[in-house]
Amino acid sequence: MNKSTTWKLIFTALIIVISFTLIQPFEDQELGGYALSQVSSEANSSNHTGHENFAEVIDNLRNQLPEDQPIDYGALRSYGKRNRLDYAAFFSPPEGVLGTVGSRIFPVWVKPGIRSNHVKDRDKRNDLVLRTLLKNSQAAIKRGLDLRGGIAFTMEITDANESDSSASPSGATPMDKVIEIMSERLNAFGVAETLVRKKGDNAIEIQIPDRTTKQDPGIIEELQKPAKLEFRVVNVNSDAPIPLQEGEEWTDDEGIPYVAMLRSDAVANERPIWVKRLWSADGDIIEEAYAKQDQMGGWEVGLDFTSDGGKIFGDLTGEIANANDPTSGALGRLAIVLDGQLESAPTVKQRIDGGSAVINGNFSFREAKMLSDILNNPLKVSLTIGEKYEVSPTLAAGALSSSLNACLLGAVLIIAFMITWYKAGGIVAVLSVGTNILLVIAVLAGLFQATFTLPGMAALVLTIGMAVDANILIFERIREELRSGKNSENALEGGYAKAFSTIIDANLTTLITASILIWLGTGPVKGFGITLAIGIVTSVFCALFISRLLMNVLLQLGVQNLISLQKVEKRAPRAEIDFHKYRVPAFIMSWAIVAVGIFSVYTNQDKILGIDFRGGEELIASFDQQIDPEVIDQSLEKGEQLGEVQHVYRSEIGSGEESTRLVLQTEIGKARNVLDALAQANPSAGLMEEGLSNIGASVSNQIKDDAILSVVVALLGILLYVAIRFEMGYAIGAVIATIHDVLMTIGLFVLIGTVSGGVLCSGQFTAPMLASILMIVGYSINDTIVVFDRIREELEMNPVTNLKKVIMIAINRVLSRSILTSVTTLLAALSLWIFGAGVINDFAFVFVIGILTGTFSSIFIASPIFFLWHKGDRKHVEEGEILPKYDWQTSSDK
Known part of the structure; x- marks a missing residue:
């Protein structure tokens, strides 16, 4: 094995190790036990605080708490306050090691400690330490409400x-x-x-x-x-009386009222300062707030002003600088007040025109991040907290088990198919795709602290099917090279070289879609865009780097038969199917189906949007005997005209009970009917209504509007990219095919759900369905670009062949790839649809339709539109492309 291959293997191993580190720990750990494991032996053996060492703290707490009660954040916080402990002494970074706050990057190799010496107040310092320990003790992969x-x-x-x-x-x-x-x-x-x-x-x-x-x-x-940010002037005049206590009021000779204020992190015996009661500028001058590190390694909040805000801030600081007290030499100060609390009061020597400022209140990272998020989204009204309670998983244990088994089955089927069909290459593809999934999860969990839901997990399994697309494309190219008589090494080189541009083009168009979803989307739409973008980057890396590396390793180890069960022989070309002659009936039939589906959407528009989109009623019921969630589902299936029903159990925080109330969320006007049906089916439960209220949609109109806008702009982005990278005819074909696939998928989902009475699919859109529709956009454009890239290649390789023949050759060349890709993704989607439960069925059903329509449209929609745009004349194509010019010897038959 050569040196280059060895270094690449080491690099790959390092990435895998880091990825595994980012998703640890796999399960939540008790805070007390975890904290004890993070104390250095030096800190634990010495008496840093004048009190007991940390092991004794844990022992004392265990003796004070009930036997089955874990040591949590609240217990440690209260114990520290009662005994005046400084937890930072037990977890400070060792000398010479840079501490970090909340880092998960290298917890296996080094314990850097928690740097908190920049926080002066002991209680705030303890909160910083405990919150960091709490975060790091929790599983990196967080599970969702379902x-x-x-x-x-x-x-x-x-x-x-x-x-x-x-x-x-x-x-x-x-x-x-x-x-x-x-x-x-x-x-x-x-x-x-x-x-x-x-x-x-x-x-x-x-x-x-x-x-x-x-x-x-x-x-x-x-x-x-509320995050009401104010910039106020501090009175530094030596003639002003000395303020003795916070809240004291004073009016100067000019009638300007002042109030005595203390910084939020003031130390003992620190005196308050006189701050003008009226603000000179407020938070409206801020364009963006963000957490940033200061020169001492602590955290502060950076502020970028709007263009008008920068001028207002410059005028304010100029006014303060000009009012410096010449008698005492005291410099003017600017008070930064957040929600009535003085955060900092920096001195102002001169006018500040930089367009930015900082709030340096000795924050922890968490506090700085939270404050910046709040400043970016200030409330205009006051809120009070009402009820607080725990809610049970929305997915029943049985449904969860069956859905997870369906995910596992889909993955096993894909692995078995790839190994059977491609032999050694199949194993390489499985390892590559497995690494891809690991990288996606690691980035989401480690960098974005994403929460994983069952639809998200199902999407990852479906991503396995989509991620093998690049490997299948490469392997089919290698097969072509082998059939042309090349040896394994040259075939591998040629296969990757010819597949490279196709993979890049297909993934770049999808990346455009993801980028626009991130840019314009909100909530789950933006989240889907982030996940999609990460998946695209890792898929390309794994296909073009890791897969190739492993294939080269096999070659260097002497494995020659890489991609098939038997030696690939050079054989005569197989008969080509003339798909072009079926284009008109296929085109008419498919758009007729789209029309019927859209008509079904129109006629059922009052029924197809679920509670997530329309809102509904929430009924809270008490019970004598808890009903198993699966029994609830079975009981409600027998009822008629009950519509969509969501149910969870809840219990008051701190009650110690597993569940005390049953919460039923239904369509408007159906909550009591659902309760009656459930009570009749389970008379021993003793269900009693306790309250009924209306609930709003969890998917707001803003999210829906942003999703539609994002898709429209994404289609325009795809149109522009394909027109520049290929030619306008390709762009028109790709966009129309994508619109066709989205409309057909939505229409068939509603139509089949209505006709089957909800047996095959519900036909009703819930929040997770938003992601499934967006997924169709990415899948459709990917399949179309593969076909178009081959058409462009065949145009170059067949300079005297008419356009119709070129399209037929190109489609036949990629047919095996399209079929194999559809098979792998269908294996995953069908297993989820057949064996999954709840929303997973609908999620997978939409993707089954999307796979079939995506493959169909690339052949019978995108290619015929491309042909029609150019009126069957390849000269017209090449006028818009950078292609060699040839002497024309044949007609452009249509």
Whole structure:
């Protein structure tokens, strides 16, 4: 094995090791035990705080708590306050090692400690240490509300008049704005899988898919901050009286009122300062806020101003600089006040025109990040926290088990098919795709702290089917090279060389789609774009680097028969199918199906949007005997005209009970019918209604509008890229084929769901279905670009062949690849559709339709439109392409 191959193997192994590190730990650990494991032996053996060492802290806590109660954040925090402990002494970085806050990157190789000496207040320093330990003790792969449940709480607008205010010109009410802001605060990247919706007239409900959040109540409290940022002037005049206590008021000789304020991280015996009661500028001058490290390694919040805001801030700082006290030499100061609390008061020596500033309040990373998120999404109303409770997983244990088994079955079927069909190459493809999935999960979990739901896991399994596309494309190219008489080494080289441009073109068009979803999308749309973009980059890397590396290793080890069960012989070309002659009936038939499907969507428009999109009713019921979630599903299946029903159990936080209430979420006007049907089917349960309220949609109109806008702009982006990279005829064909696939998929989903009475699929759109439709866009354009790339290649290789013949040759050349790719993705999708449960069935069914329509459209929609655009004349094609010019010896038969 040569040196280059060895280094590449070492590099690959390093990436895999880092990826595994990013997804550890696999399960949540008890905070007390984890914290004890992170204390250095030096810190634990010495008396840093004048009190017991940390092992004794843990022992004392275990003796004070009930036997089955774990040591959590609240217990450690309370114990530290009672005994005046400084936890930072036990977890400070060892000398010479740079500490980090909340890092998961290299916990196996080094324990850098938690650097917290920049925080002066002991309680805040303890909170920083405990929150960092809590975060690192939790599983890196976080499970969503459907798999694990989470924490739910309500927030109410304090002033009822604020919620009743008239809507803005855009039609958005104050409550709509609150929901939008809270969604952004909780889920800036769209991968946290939080749920925010309206509940009643003046409240919202928030569900966070992580039960460990209840250990740190500060997270919930911080969410309700209005984030009212003010810039005020500090009085530094030596003639001013000395303020003795915070809140004291004073008015100067000019009648300007001042209030005495202390910094949020003030040390003991620090005196307050006089801050002007009225602000000189507010948060409206800020364009963006972000967390950044200061020169000492601590964290601060950076502020970038708008163009007008920069001028206002410059004028304000210039005014302060000109008012420096000449008698005492005191420099003017600018007070930065957040929600009535003084955060910092830096001195101002001169006018600041840089367009940016910082809030340096000695923050931890978590505090700086939270503050920047809040500043970017300030509330205009005051919120109070109402109920707080835990919610059970939305997916029943049996449904979860069957769906996970379906995921496993889909993966096994793909692996078996690839190894059977391609032999050694199949094993290489499986290893490459496995690495690809590992990289995607590692990036999402390690860098974005994404939350994984069952549809997300199903999408990853389907990604296996899509990711093998590049490997199949390469292997089929290698087969062509072998059939032409080349040896294995040259065939491998030629196969990768010829597949390279196709893989890049196909993935770049999909990357354009992902980038636009990230740019214009919000919530789950942006999250899907991020996941898709990560998957594209890792898929290309694994196909072109890792797969090739492993194939070269096999060659260097003496394995010659890489991609088939038997030696590939040179043989006569097989008969080519003239798909072109079927283009007219296929075109008419497919668009007729699209028309019928769209008509079905139109006639059923009042039924096809589920609770996630339209909102509904929420009924809370008490019970004498808990009903198994699977029994609930079975009981409701027997009822008629009940519509969509979602159900979870909940219990009050701190009650110690597994579940105390059953929550039924239904369509408007059907909650009591559902309760009656459930009570009749389970009389021993003793169900009693306790409350009924309306709930809003969890998928807001903003998310829906952004999704539609993103897809439209993505199609325009694809049109532009393909027109530049290929030619306008290709671009028109690709875009129309993609629109065809999306419309046919939506139409057939609704039509089949309606005709089958919900047996084959529900025909109703829920939140996860949004991602499945977006996935069709990526899959469709990928398949079409592969065909078009081959048409372009055949045009170069057959300079005297008419356009119709070239298209036929190209389609036949990629036919085996299209069939094999469809087979692999169908193996995954069908297993999920047949054996999965709940929304997984619909998710997989949509993808089954998308696979079939994507393969069909690349042959019978995209290619005929390309042919029609150029009127069957290849001269017309080459006028828009950078292609060699030839002497024409044949006619351009149509």
